[in-house]
Amino acid sequence: MIKHLDLRDGNINKLLLEFSIPAIIGMLVMAFYVIIGRIFVGQGVGSIALAAVTVAQPIMTIMMAFGVLIGIGATALASIRMGEQKYKEVEEIAGNATLLLIILPLVIAVIYYLFSDTFLRLFGASEEVLPYARDYMNVFMLGAIPGALSPGLNNFIRAQGNPRFSMTTQIIGAVINIVFNYIFIFMMGLGIKGSALATVFGQVVSMIWVLSFFFQDKSRIKLRAKNLKPKLSITLKITTIGFAPFALQLAASVQQTILNQTVKFYGGDLALSAVGIIMSTGMLFIMPIIGLSQGAQPIVGFNYGAKLYNRVKEAEKKAIFYATIFSVVSFFLIRMFAIPIVGLFSAEDPALTELSAHALVTFFALLPIIGFQIMGSNYFQAVGKAVESTILSLSRQVLFFIPLLLILPRFWGIEGVWRTAPIADACSVLLTGAIFLSEMRKLSNMPKVPSQDVSYPES
Incomplete structure (x- = not known):
């Protein structure tokens, strides 16, 4: 296990590898299980079912947004507090985060069940697609709480220096999801309901696995009943720091809704199915970069809290370098293998394959520069600068994407x-370049402090 003393003094390259590789593997596993699940849906149910999952995506993204609001916000705050040696507050943060990760998903699930058809039509469901989307989401929302608790608390495991356990959590959920997707769709004939049920199974088991960690000796952060009592000051700090990634996910839901409606208007249900293929495939190339940013976050946040700014800059530069390499490699893979990739979803529908391959190449035409944008916005989140993080996180999906989406198809x-x-x-x-480079210049002029022992005390 990585000690917090290592975050202060350890080799940055080694730390990035130690934290990021498990996170990247975990993200790749997540991407693969989403892709394989979509392949099973496309091959076992049909292209209309793919369109239904695409319609359901904005709702799932809203659920994810609230999990990110609490999970990422609380973890970033906890990392900074560990750097400041405020250890009592770390457990209070974890307790408040747990309570919020139960209450918020429950409220959202109740609202969904009250207005399900209204939401699904809003998100792009045609009359043909609506029954499939309803079947999928009515089952999926049963896993609202474990679907938030598992990834939300998993961030605390990574922040404690246990990236491998965190990775294992993601792998367990993914494997269960894939296995039961096959069983429920192909062996039991449950159709799109089976795909949703497999997801819920994976979320429940992952949640149990994550919760078990906090009751083991190797967890330095304990989930104590007294810390489940809501504390307004901590809740406000969590939501302030977590607002940027929350807003990003919420914006993604708005983006997906407008995208679904626009695609349905200009291309019909076939184009809607193509969007589902693009978004699922895109995860394979974007999620590892997000994994790298998750691995860099505790390193950057801890050293920023400890006022070791040279290490903050070094960690950011190297993270951006690795993210860019991955982005460039992904770009060429898409260019060379677009048709075989999308053909996995739509082997029986040549028109869908041709449309999806062309759309995939065009959609990710500037993928090589995305690594820098993600890492640049993640820096401000890691150091608790909510305004800058929010602006940069929203820039692709709100400030630029949505207006362009409303204009260019005309x-x-x-x-x-x-x-x-x-x-x-x-x-x-x-x-991002303008704001991030300005921040790096400011960081160079900030006063340095002598090294001090900021290792975490034994429980």
Whole structure:
């Protein structure tokens, strides 16, 4: 296990590898299980079912947004407090986060069940797609609480220096999801309901696995009943820091809704199925970069809290370098293998394969620069600068993507939808570069402090 003393004095490259590789593997596993689940749905149920999952995506993203609000916000705050040696507050943060990760998903699930058809139509369901989307989401929402608790508390495990256990959590959930997707769809004939049920199974087992960690000796953060009592000051700090990634996920839901409606208008249900393929495949190339950013976060946050700014800069530079390499490799893989990749979802539908392959290449035309944008915005989240983090996190999906999505298809039709993404990417990278480079110059001028022992005390 990595000690917090290592975060202060350890080799940055080694720390990035120690923290990021398990996170990247975990993210890749998540991406694979989403992709395989979509393949099972496409092959076992049909293209209309793929469209239904695409329609359901904005709702699932809203659920994820609230999990991110609490999980990422609390973890970033806890990392800073560990750097400041405020250890009592760390457990209070964990307790308050746990309570919020139970209450918020429950409220959202109740609201969904009251207005399910209204939401699904809003998110792009046609009359043909609606029954499939309803079947999928009615089962999926049964896992609202474990679906939030598992990833939310898993961040605390990583922040304590246990990235491998954190990775194992993601692998367990993914394997269960994949196995039961196959069983429920192909062996038991449960169709799209089976896919949703497999997801719920994976979430429940992952939640149990995560909770078990906090009651083991190797966990230095304990979940104590007294800390489940809500504390307004801590809740406000958690939500302030977590607001940027929360807003990003919420914006993603808005983006997906507008995208679904626009695609349905210009391309019909076939194009809606293509969007599902693009988004699922895109996870394979974006999630590892997010994993790298998760691995860098405790390193950056701890050293920023300890006022070791040279180490903060070194960690950021190296994280950006690795993210860019991965982005470039992913770009060439998409260019070379677009048709075989999308063909996995739609082997029986050549028209869908052709449309999806073209859209995939166009949508990710500027993928090589995305690594910098993600890492740049993640820096401000890691050091608790909510305003900058919010602006940069929202830049691709709100400030640029949505306006372009409303404008470009008027001139280029469905082609305008696919071209929206690279243009938005270019604009967001320019904005991120200006703000991030200014911050790095400020960091160089901040006063340094002598090294001090900030290791975490034994429980």
